[in-house]
Amino acid sequence: MSEVTLFDKTFEPYLPESLIQEKIKELALQINKDYAGKKPLFIAILNGSFMFAADLFKSISLEAEICFIKLASYKGSKSTGNVVTSIGLDADLNQRHIIVLEDIIDTGKTLHEFLPQLTNQNPSSLKIAVLLHKPDATVYPIKIDYCCFSIPNRFVLGYGLDYDGYGRNLKEIYQLKGSE
Numbered sequence: 001m002s003e004v005t006l007f008d009k010t011f012e013p014y015l016p017e018s019l020i021q022e023k024i025k026e027l028a029l030q031i032n033k034d035y036a037g038k039k040p041l042f043i044a045i046l047n048g049s050f051m052f053a054a055d056l057f058k059s060i061s062l063e064a065e066i067c068f069i070k071l072a073s074y075k076g077s078k079s080t081g082n083v084v085t086s087i088g089l090d091a092d093l094n095q096r097h098i099i100v101l102e103d104i105i106d107t108g109k110t111l112h113e114f115l116p117q118l119t120n121q122n123p124s125s126l127k128i129a130v131l132l133h134k135p136d137a138t139v140y141p142i143k144i145d146y147c148c149f150s151i152p153n154r155f156v157l158g159y160g161l162d163y164d165g166y167g168r169n170l171k172e173i174y175q176l177k178g179s180e
Ligand code: 5GP
Pocket: 048, 102, 103, 104, 105, 106, 107, 108, 109, 110, 111, 154, 155, 156, 157, 161, 162, 163
């Protein structure tokens, strides 16, 4: 793995492909155990989680469904700040076991604002699975049920995660060079 430069920034190798794949397989095995006899519905949040969701789902041996949603946040007209809307959430969540798949939890704001839209629909259970978590960046604490990697508070790139739209196709995860 060598350095990658995008626009004005240089990124250095951080998590190799083999380690990412190993952790995702472990996570899938755990979910297969925990949900034995159940038919969970995975909800993957686009764009960042598409690779994580695809690789994880290949190792799920349950009778499971997956759907994809996109979250759009924008400045609301009220002082409550950003509003998160879901685009494409057409599945019926009533009485379903839901597992939300997210690429990374940083401040926790996105999920903090979005999760009530899921709990409102009366699922039987709701768990969160993430590829990456930055515990030091937490502003809105989220209960994370499954996590592949806890990482320092540094900007990362690759394996679905972008810098200004680019870099999602990298098989490995990189971090911003020189950041502490
Ligand atoms: P939060 O709402 O938890 O602060 O942030 C969640 C979203 O911010 C993630 O889904 C992701 O899109 C973006 N994000 C947070 N940290 C990083 C990072 O280190 N790299 C990239 N590429 N995106 C990030």
